[in-house]
Amino acid sequence: MNDPIMTDMRSEYSKSLIQVGHENSNVVVLGADTTDSLKTSGFGKQFPDRFFNVGIAEANLVTMSAGLAVSGKVSFASTYAIFLPGRAVDQIRNNIAYPSPPGKKGLNVKLVTSHGGLSVGPDGGSHQQIEDIAIMRVIPNFRVFIPADTIAVSKLTNLMASEYGPFYMRMARSKTPLVHSESQEFKIGKGITVRDGSDCTIAACGITVRMALEAAEMLQEDGISCRVLDMFSIKPIDGEILEKAARETGCIVTTEEHNILGGMGSAVAESVSESYPVPIKRIGAQDMFGESARDAEIPLLLEKHGITSFNMAKQAKELRSKKI
Template identity: 75%
Template sequence: MTLTDMRSEYGKTLVELGSTDQSVVVLGADTTSSLKTAGFGREFPGRFFNMGIAEANLVSVSAGLAISGKTAFASTYAIFLPGRAVDQIRNAVCYPTRNGKSGLNVKLVVSHGGLTVGADGGSHQQLEDIAIMRAIPNMRVLIPADTFAVRALVRTMAAEYGPFYMRMARSKTPTVHSESTKFVPGRGITVRDGSDCTIASCGITVHMAIEAADMLDKEGISCRVLDMFSVKPIDGPLLEKAARETGRIVTCEEHNILGGMGSAVAEAVSERHPVQVRRIGVDDTFGESCRDSEVYMLLEKHGITAANIARIAKGMIH
């Protein structure tokens, strides 16, 4: 299994973009070393801004730069965006209209989402951000599963006008895609085909979904695996096809099941082709502290594991 670091890929891709696009500016909130954006600052100091521990200001300055024609990438930990700056994200980034286009050209890219923050504890384990961000008009929400997705989506965000929110993992993650994989906002990816059940996943749970499908395959159960990296817009046609062809859907995410990717899937399926949907994630509670070596235990506590995905899927079939 090859483990790679999303944050390092993010920083590397920003430098590549900055060398060819003078409009790209990068902002941070005293987390530029952790988010791996400091390298952009060394290469392009005139287009790099560390705003300190002032997240509302980080978003407001990003909006101002976007108004002036820049493509602004603003980054910190997920607990702080949107945690401390929902007002600025809604009213300064998503609400305005510029040159007839909705929203401003601000890309909010965070790390340290979900339970895998570990030792930072429940106060820093962001489990509500997907729900918050997908409810704001004009905001698009992306959750990459690996570094191939990060690289492609950063380039897509730079090329497409308007607000984006992308959530990366703190921990290193296995690769599940390849250089040739196409990532298009609004389109999910069928990682594996299957006929008995569909597992819809995003972020770190995509690899778990693949492992669960492998487990079930040994029992003669064929599971389709979807990477729903684009939570908003969600790929309704892909989910409808999965519902019609497999008859049942399990979702798994590192987020509260209320308002997250699973909710987005359930909404889309219920309106297009209703089938049973079971959501796996944190069930309306906060996280808790654990050592980095114990993160797997925290995920197990909340059922965010390949074994539990397989168990739930099998129970829906039999």
């Protein structure tokens, strides 16, 4: 594959917030002392009366966002993934997801985080959020996104702004390679086939989508045709695209920057087991915490947990022998 174009999700999120802020005067943005890091402070410079930095108080961040939503605002609340939902799951559940106006489900709050997964690296195991998908996808009324690149961040930010209800979206800390084209459509509950194939499938999300494409290239060299799916919509999960992949390729490898328990891989396994069961292998953190890794060492940390293109290709080869 050609060398990828690397772009920054937080910068794109900031640009997208300003765009939706111009389009909708009800959009408000809140942060918890990480507004410079997440670059949401750019929204504050454009719209100072619609920007709130609550300080290191994540429970207040969530509750204030809920209160603004009740008053008719479209609330975007952002900080690091380890703090949302890490510190405020009670407030997220009871103040955003549970209260439902007549005919609606939950409040109109969008929780958007950065610094998710093991690739946070230097922040250490205590700040490498590998449980958030599991937490957020079991809270009723929430929808959960893990974008693969800045194009996805932009499209999904606009989608969330226009769609009523609670969302959770997690971005990466480091710059990420472009995977999608500007013409790519993103729909709630719909995965994307980024590469077709007939012998096996790799279902990925976030930074692992690019790795999955690299794995597919490796497999092609061995005469194996590998389908790659971007399952950015973790909840609702796209059961249709997964059943099609199961029927047509016979096995699925899942890969994510999250604990394999309760994450995207679990969501895929749940869906496929009810529609068209096939062998599945989940790649991700193996029910263990991460550890400190300098930026240059992050690939080694991911390798320790098997989150590499080489391992994806290896697991796909092994899984093919178990096809029914």
